[in-house]
Amino acid sequence: KDGWELLTIAAPCCRNLAVSLFRDRACDEIEAAPGVIVRSWRDAAHPNAGARALRVAAHSLALFDESFGSYPFREFDVVASAQGEDVGGMEATGLVLIDAQAYELCEHLPDATGVEALPVLMLSETIAHEVAHQWWYGLVGNDAFAEPWLDESLTNWSGGWALEKAGGAAARLGALNIAFLSVRMHAAGQTKAMDLPLSGFADMNEYGSVVYGRGELMWEALRKRLGDERFLAFLRTHHARHRFGVLDAADLHGQFVEALGAEEAAAFTAAWVRGDGLTTKMLLDSLKP
Structure with missing residues (x-):
């Protein structure tokens, strides 16, 4: 009505519901566990950081699915998004928001363990942490x-x-x-x-x-x-x-x-x-x- 559309969402077994709205975002995806698609949404200027985010999220979800108990949903989304001060990420059921500035910092850094790659470690740990929330707090x-x-x-x-x-x-x-x-x-x-x-x-x-x-x-x-x-x-x-x-x-x-x-x-x-x-x-x- 008047240009508005009413969307009704049914979300059984959902601990909390979050919606992320954006335009012109690139998306990469992979099947992480049987029947579970992981998607990484990021700025088009950050393909390397986005690919790293997808790898970490997919690996973490598959590991936790096998080690802790099954992930019950068909998809999982990682979204690069503006966050508040001192906030690296935020969890919701089936969706995590990761500080977009971290992608920018990591775009041209190597996968390494030295001090120069500390932002890479921090981004990777933040993503793995938020994925783990799907079990601890979510489930x-x-x-x-x-x-x-x-x-x-x-x-x-x-x-x-x-x-x-x-x-x-x-x-x-x-x-x-x-x-x-x-x-x-x-x-x-x-x-x-x-x-x-x-x-x-x-x-x-x-x-x-x-x-x-x-x-x-x-x-x-x-x-x-x-x-x-x-x-x-x-x-x-x-x-x-x-x-x-x-x-x-x-x-x-x-x-x-x-x-x-x-x-x-x-x-x-x-x-x-x-x-x-x-x-x-x-x-x-x-x-x-």
């Missing part, structure tokens, strides 16, 4: 304002793990070193409780240091404690129990108890989640191969 839901650590910490670990599986130990160490530096460069990074609501952090730097940085190292420490086989079984169980549901901290702590026993789970939670007695050595041990 396994939680209250992202009251208990943001439940999805963000595991999502950050998963993104780094995807880089490891694609680029080997050097890529993984790069991601873990970023997490370690994030913790050590903030006064509260090692001691502030992680299981706070979003409003419980002084600013986004403190939030990132504790939830993203220390949170990633926490999951890596659990991986080393359990070994890869048991750890991935832990994550598959975590996904299966709460798929299309909502979990809280008590649910996760119960799973820690199952994996570690009550006494060790209590000590693990006290140190890593609450920052009580977490030592620099424990942080460094999480970086070791």
Whole structure:
């Protein structure tokens, strides 16, 4: 009517719905998992960065689909888009928005592990992180304002793990070193409780240091404690129990108890989640191969 069209969208099993509107964007696509098409939307001037974004997204989605549990939708879109200050990306069901400036920075940089390619590492980790949100927050839901650590910490670990599986130990160490530096460069990074609501952090730097940085190292420490086989079984169980549901901290702590026993789970939670007695050595041990 009067030039307007009414569009009705049915979105069952959708955690949240986002729409991105744009013109004159180039698109590359690939089948990442059986029956799942991944599309990378970017400025026509950034074909190399767009191709890199597609590779990372497709690899991450296929890895998580196989390792955590099946991706339930037929398509997934990665869109280069203007983001707010200090925001690298944002997740929604079946769609992630990635800072368009990162594409511009990476367009002429090589796929390498040196300092000169740090923007490439950051773009790749951001994309893998946002893909991981399709599982942690998307399929396994939680209250992202009251208990943001439940999805963000595991999502950050998963993104780094995807880089490891694609680029080997050097890529993984790069991601873990970023997490370690994030913790050590903030006064509260090692001691502030992680299981706070979003409003419980002084600013986004403190939030990132504790939830993203220390949170990633926490999951890596659990991986080393359990070994890869048991750890991935832990994550598959975590996904299966709460798929299309909502979990809280008590649910996760119960799973820690199952994996570690009550006494060790209590000590693990006290140190890593609450920052009580977490030592620099424990942080460094999480970086070791």
